[in-house]
Amino acid sequence: MNVARDKSITLIGAGLAGALLATLLARRGWQVDVYEKRGDPRVKGYEGGRSINLALAERGRNALRQADADDEVMVHAVMMRGRMVHFADGRQQLQRYGRDDSEVIWSIHRGDLNITLLDLAEQAGARVHFHRRLDTTDFETGSARFVDERDGGRHDIDFEALVGADGAGSSLRAAMIEQVDLGERVDFLDHAYKELEIPPSDDGSFRIEPNALHIWPRGHYMCIALPNDENTFTVTLFLPNHGDPSFESITTGAQASAMFLRDFADAVPLIPQLEADWERNPPGVLGTLYLDRWHIGGRAVLLGDAAHAMVPFHGQGMNCAFEDCVALARQLEAHADMADAFAAFEAERRPNAAAIQHMALENYLEMRDRVDDPDFLLQRELEHVLQERHPGRFVPHYSMVSFMLIPYATALARSEIQRSILVEATRDRQSLQSIDWESVDAQVLARLDVLVDAA
Numbered sequence: 001m002n003v004a005r006d007k008s009i010t011l012i013g014a015g016l017a018g019a020l021l022a023t024l025l026a027r028r029g030w031q032v033d034v035y036e037k038r039g040d041p042r043v044k045g046y047e048g049g050r051s052i053n054l055a056l057a058e059r060g061r062n063a064l065r066q067a068d069a070d071d072e073v074m075v076h077a078v079m080m081r082g083r084m085v086h087f088a089d090g091r092q093q094l095q096r097y098g099r100d101d102s103e104v105i106w107s108i109h110r111g112d113l114n115i116t117l118l119d120l121a122e123q124a125g126a127r128v129h130f131h132r133r134l135d136t137t138d139f140e141t142g143s144a145r146f147v148d149e150r151d152g153g154r155h156d157i158d159f160e161a162l163v164g165a166d167g168a169g170s171s172l173r174a175a176m177i178e179q180v181d182l183g184e185r186v187d188f189l190d191h192a193y194k195e196l197e198i199p200p201s202d203d204g205s206f207r208i209e210p211n212a213l214h215i216w217p218r219g220h221y222m223c224i225a226l227p228n229d230e231n232t233f234t235v236t237l238f239l240p241n242h243g244d245p246s247f248e249s250i251t252t253g254a255q256a257s258a259m260f261l262r263d264f265a266d267a268v269p270l271i272p273q274l275e276a277d278w279e280r281n282p283p284g285v286l287g288t289l290y291l292d293r294w295h296i297g298g299r300a301v302l303l304g305d306a307a308h309a310m311v312p313f314h315g316q317g318m319n320c321a322f323e324d325c326v327a328l329a330r331q332l333e334a335h336a337d338m339a340d341a342f343a344a345f346e347a348e349r350r351p352n353a354a355a356i357q358h359m360a361l362e363n364y365l366e367m368r369d370r371v372d373d374p375d376f377l378l379q380r381e382l383e384h385v386l387q388e389r390h391p392g393r394f395v396p397h398y399s400m401v402s403f404m405l406i407p408y409a410t411a412l413a414r415s416e417i418q419r420s421i422l423v424e425a426t427r428d429r430q431s432l433q434s435i436d437w438e439s440v441d442a443q444v445l446a447r448l449d450v451l452v453d454a455a
């Protein structure tokens with residue numbers, strides 16, 4: 001099924017990854033057609049329907065720079081310096097993500113970002129076809145059928161190769177699985193999420209510190225809030241599906257209000273429409289999608305959420321999808337044969353996607369249950385000191401994932417070593433005063449080499 005190379009490619013999905021990939025490829029002289037099931041968000045407003053804002057980190061920014069999109073996107077981005085932890089007793093504490101304001105993440109609006117990328121894709125020469133939902137695919141003949149959901153109209157096309165950027169519920173993936181076993185496995189989290197809003201205060205300003213990602217950790221559940229550039233915050237409550245409290249035990253706005261008064265008391269005055277938001281917004285499911293294969297010869301390949309949807313707790317799903325786009329564009333340039341390019345792309349990205357999927361699951365536990373725990377805070381303190389004592393060698397986990405471009409798999413392997421050093425060094429200790437520095441330094445030197453960032 002290897003396909004001769006004529007620099008023509010068909011993308012399914014004009015979401016975040018589809019629009020960025022279209023730009024990168026069109027700029028390299030590819031003839032790019034993108035088919036998107038929804039309408040054009042520039043005409044009817046954005047109908048994305050989930051997570052209004054997203055944390056953009058260095059990996060995502062690096063990819064945006066390659067499409068000359070970074071400047072435009074950053075105009076509306078809000079800096080987040082760290083986690084503002086809201087303790088149950090009402091105290092707040094800013095836990096910085098990095099050393100200074102050169103190491104921060106950014107909150108961006110999903111709809112605005114998508115529109116910016118669509119504009120760039122079209123300017124680069126990509127053709128974006130809206131109201132075209134992939135329905136059926138024939139990989140042998142290279143033909144696909146799309147449906148316009150407004151009138152049921154069918155539209156048939158011929159293709160050389162398909163790229164599935166059609167998200168977690170990918171239709172292309174389903175069609176591929178009818179052909180070959182991709183080894184699909186989905187682990188749903190027993191937690192879901194619900195979005196609420198903190199509007200601006202009466203004078204139009206932000207109601208709480210804008211330059212932070214706010215977290216209300218409460219053990220088995222938590223709330224977070226990310227700022228938007230119109231001085232609002234999008235609040236996301238993550239709650240178990242069963243037990244108490246859960247989406248099973250709390251079904252009405254009034255019950256949600258009572259839970260917030262008990263568990264998130266300082267957030268209640270900030271969310272005046274809590275009950276209405278609760279009743280209006282359905283809970284969203286969360287899960288991790290694992291595949292053993294991402295491509296069929298030179299005919300079809302998956303990327304972004306279609307290949308490796310993950311839980312959102314490291315804020316890396318989009319960042320990882322953007323890295324995929326850069327990698328696929330590079331591999332398509334490096335290989336004359338499409339099948340070779342897809343295989344090289346999968347070999348490069350699949351282990352890294354698995355690593356960030358794993359770290360995203362781990363981060364849920366950290367955010368909801370550990371950020372207010374004294375052991376964890378001492379380990380964070382030690383992490384910062386070791387970063388100063390061993391610059392370039394002991395690089396905090398969060399920095400490797402969010403501020404660097406090293407492969408996720410490298411970040412995971414080094415994080416595991418570093419965590420064992422931190423846990424061992426702080427065991428049964430209340431402060432850094434009693435740390436055995438000689439032993440810790442020896443561990444760092446023996447187990448970690450100097451880390452050089454990827455280009």
Ligand SMILES: Cc1cc2nc3c(=O)[nH]c(=O)nc-3n(C[C@H](O)[C@H](O)[C@H](O)COP(=O)(O)OP(=O)(O)OC[C@H]3O[C@@H](n4cnc5c(N)ncnc54)[C@H](O)[C@@H]3O)c2cc1C
Pocket residue numbers: 012013014015016017018035036037038050051053054055056132133134135165166167168169170171172193236284303304305306312314315316317318319320321
């Ligand atoms: C609650 C939540 C919070 C998140 N927060 C962050 C964060 O802070 N930072 C971060 O990096 N990531 C975050 N993510 C993850 C991020 O949203 C995804 O990783 C990202 O959207 C993946 O991009 P994508 O282009 O692969 O898929 P999508 O953005 O889902 O785009 C898929 C596109 O394909 C279209 N489509 C679907 N089916 C078809 C079809 N049959 N035919 C044609 N078109 C189709 C869809 O309409 C859509 O436009 C979060 C996710 C959730 C759920």
